[in-house]
Amino acid sequence: MAPTFDLIKNIQKSQNFNLFDKKRANEINFNDLIALPNQFMYKVNCENADISDIKGDSKRIFGFEGINKIDHIYNLIKPSQVESFIKDTAYNLSFVRKNPKRVIPKRNLFSNIVEIKVKHGYELFLRQTFALRSDQNGILYDTAGIYTALPSTFNLKTSFSNIYGEDAVYYKNEHLQPFEKLISSRELEIMKLISEGYSTSKISEKLFISAYTVDTHRKNIIHKLDALNTPHLVAIAKDIGLI
Structure with missing residues (x-):
């Protein structure tokens, strides 16, 4: 049986949030982040496994209004990439939880290139996940998801500034394996x-x-x-x- 998006949600929700160490937590204020014109950004509360805040104009980025639920975004992913997307995300969430030292503020937890449905077909987007609130035990309380529209000329690699103004280079990877592309x-x-x-x-x-x-x-x-x-x-x- 092919995995469903519930796999991702269950991994997020299965954390023991009662053990979250607020005194030793790392935290980034979502309101301090700046969405570029070609970015759609959202905050996910892992306890609910759903979006709690958004930045960016979904109509301008995707061509659709009212994108305010995580399922709305999942449903935009190209069908042929859904299974890889789910397995990739589930694996990385599990890996981060088992390796809490990798959960560093302002650090991209994982990223990949994915085709997203827009008004006139499908376009390439860079999808990134950041930790907004996490603790030393590897509990992810809040994360930020960012979808950046890539230029139509995007081929082997593209360089641009991320939300913190740092130069970054990402390589196109058809099979969505975020570590290998590095x-x-x-x-x-x-x-x-x-x-x-x-x-x-x-x-x-x-x-x-x-x-x-x-x-x-x-x-x-x-x-x-x-x-x-x-x-x-x-x-x-x-x-x-x-x-």
């Missing part, structure tokens, strides 16, 4: 060799690149996956299915 093929190759126990010098010899280049790739991967060190990097990569 890692280059060379980095993935090096990461697999590291997981197999190869030393920097051995990787250098095997791939015909300098030890300095290997070490640079390793540092870049650690940064991209928010790992503490190389063993932690390997553990994260295995957990999210990269190796």
